[in-house]
Amino acid sequence: xxxxxxxxxxxxxxxxxxxxxxxxxxxxxxxxxxxxxxxxxxxxxxxxxxxxxxxxxxxxxxxxxxxxxxxxxxxxxxxxxxxxxxxxxxxxxxxxxxxxxxxxxxxxxxxxxxxxxxxxxxxxxxxxxxxxxxxxxxxxxxxxxxxxxxxxxxxxxxxxxxxxxxxxxxxxxxxxxxxxxxxxxxxxxxxxxxxxxxxxxxxxxxxxxxxxxxxxxxxxxxxxxxxxxxxxxxxxxxxxxxxxxxxxxxxxxxxxxxxxxxxxxxxxxxxxxxxxxxxxxxxxxxxxxxxxxxxxxxxxxxxxxxxxxxxxxxxxxxxxxxxxxxxxxxxxxxxxxxxxxxxxxxxxxxxxxxxxxxxxxxxxxxxxxxxxxxxxxxxxxxxxxxxxxxxxxxxxxxxxxxxxxxxxxxxxxxxxxxxxxxxxxxxxxxxxxxxxxxxxxxxxxxxxxxxx
Amino acid sequence: xxxxxxxxxxxxxxxxxxxxxxxxxxxxxxxxxxxxxxxxxxxxxxxxxxxxxxxxxxxxxxxxxxxxxxxxxxxxxxxxxxxxxxxxxxxxxxxxxxxx
Numbered sequence: 346x347x348x349x350x351x352x353x354x355x356x357x358x359x360x361x362x363x364x365x366x367x368x369x370x371x372x373x374x375x376x377x378x379x380x381x382x383x384x385x386x387x388x389x390x391x392x393x394x395x396x397x398x399x400x401x402x403x404x405x406x407x408x409x410x411x412x413x414x415x416x417x418x419x420x421x422x423x424x425x426x427x428x429x430x431x432x433x434x435x436x437x438x439x440x441x442x443x444x445x446x447x448x449x450x451x452x453x454x455x456x457x458x459x460x461x462x463x464x465x466x467x468x469x470x471x472x473x474x475x476x477x478x479x480x481x482x483x484x485x486x487x488x489x490x491x492x493x494x495x496x497x498x499x500x501x502x503x504x505x506x507x508x509x510x511x512x513x514x515x516x517x518x519x520x521x522x523x524x525x526x527x528x529x530x531x532x533x534x535x536x537x538x539x540x541x542x543x544x545x546x547x548x549x550x551x552x553x554x555x556x557x558x559x560x561x562x563x564x565x566x567x568x569x570x571x572x573x574x575x576x577x578x579x580x581x582x583x584x585x586x587x588x589x590x591x592x593x594x595x596x597x598x599x600x601x602x603x604x605x606x607x608x609x610x611x612x613x614x615x616x617x618x619x620x621x622x623x624x625x626x627x628x629x630x631x632x633x634x635x636x637x638x639x640x641x642x643x644x645x646x647x648x649x650x651x652x653x654x655x656x657x658x659x660x661x662x663x664x665x666x667x668x669x670x671x672x673x674x675x676x677x678x679x680x681x682x683x684x685x686x687x688x689x690x691x692x693x694x695x696x697x698x699x700x701x702x703x704x705x706x707x708x709x710x711x712x713x714x715x716x717x718x719x720x721x722x723x724x725x726x727x728x729x730x731x732x733x734x735x736x737x738x739x740x741x742x743x744x745x746x747x748x749x750x751x752x753x754x755x756x757x758x759x760x761x762x763x764x765x766x767x768x769x770x771x772x773x774x775x776x777x778x779x780x781x782x783x784x785x786x787x788x789x790x791x792x793x794x795x796x797x
Numbered sequence: 798x799x800x801x802x803x804x805x806x807x808x809x810x811x812x813x814x815x816x817x818x819x820x821x822x823x824x825x826x827x828x829x830x831x832x833x834x835x836x837x838x839x840x841x842x843x844x845x846x847x848x849x850x851x852x853x854x855x856x857x858x859x860x861x862x863x864x865x866x867x868x869x870x871x872x873x874x875x876x877x878x879x880x881x882x883x884x885x886x887x888x889x890x891x892x893x894x895x896x897x
Contacts, residue, residue: 462880462882463879463880463881463882464880464881464882497876498876524834524835525834537876537878538876540878559874560874560875560876564804564832564835564850572873572874573804573871573872573873573874574806574870574871574872574873574874575804575806575835575848575850575871576874577874578806578838578840578848579835579838579848582838582839582840585842603876603877603878604874604875604876604877605874605875605877606872606873606874606875607875608872611870611872611873612870612872613869613870618866619867619868619869619870620870621869621870621872627869627870628806628808628840628846628848628869631840631841631844631846632840632841634841635840635841635842635843638843646877646878648877649877649878649880654880654882655880656877656880656881657881658875658881690880717879721879722879723878724878724879724880725876725877725878725879725880726877726878727876727877727878727879728878730877
């Protein structure tokens, strides 16, 4: 978090800041401030002290005439710096205690226009997204030979073929659906799952789509558009079995998950042994670990509970990135629009199973699949997640798990991300936006060093 | 008594290659108390942990059964999109009661 510190240093230091002929740095004004990285580019600013115009004035009221004193013994000085987001309230309290010459601390938010929110028109289209990924395509990285599982509410290949102008199919023999799900693979109503498949194919048009419509479960307790976590456990067990059946030198599977749990009331409370949201030992979180250990690259959407304009379904009052969406062995994906600005609904960290969530950001809120009709965007972190999953599938084209483990893949994606927001990691954008040029450059360096 | 749907998620530790019948025998569960369509799902081969769905009553009976764990939360999962416009809650209050 960027902060402005109002300090009252010795009068001679204030005098130096006030004097236009003298250049005083933030370091000279404040010295080292514990836990704060001072911004050396921000010239300290003198602030006059308001003094009641009348000697009998109320020293604590702003409702009176004032004179403003720039006398060094009265004035204060502003410096700027950054302080860690985690436990911000206690950090600020400790800071004020550690440095009595700090007389005020305030946040210094980036001044920006209203972020993109749910219901807003598309920002750009999928060709803009595709344009940012040309480096992958020119290296021949298109997802060929890679299994790309869309764990969602089903894919409609006829719709995808029509929008993309080419034949799209799913690998029905290796797809999975909960018992009792009526429709055939690739023939589900055009909806969220078709959007996810479309967005994954932007970077990985050669990947083999696996249709895994767990959100179409008809099990008691589920509804038309919701599955139960037990269905996802069964789906992940199926995917793990598939992966283990592949020859080791060909193992390459990416699993997209643009779904999650919105309400803590659907769960046992944190601390209960059966809890899901905060419990790495919940069976689904163990299933995620087992699938990753078998070699899958697993991506989860961060969720749509961002502070600026959360989805109306959000029930978590804080730390909405929960359960497997915050699992240490997955990439958790936040959303940015094609102007590279965070969309206001993209959930912010820290996560519940892992603090550093989201991991990365990817494009969303663009016109793409038309799954929700003409003029309506592919939106939510639901769209950002498959955009990133497609990039991971593209990287896997020539790098099976034997060459690059899922953990190494996550490191590659994080390390090459284009940093957005605050310098380094932050809870809005993670390590930054997935960056195709950065990835291809890293892969070239890898090859130079004698590896695939 | 009304028929209870088997939606309670439990896990059991069993040897590799175990079947639903093995799990039911181990946990003392009758055939009407388990979701046979869901079956026995291998969650984690390393821990030899299997999942199954049983009735709430059978799940409650398991407390302390050898190798049995649970009940575990089995919450609803929803797609993360499209996000609703600010101020619109698409989730009626009466949907707050399910899951765990």
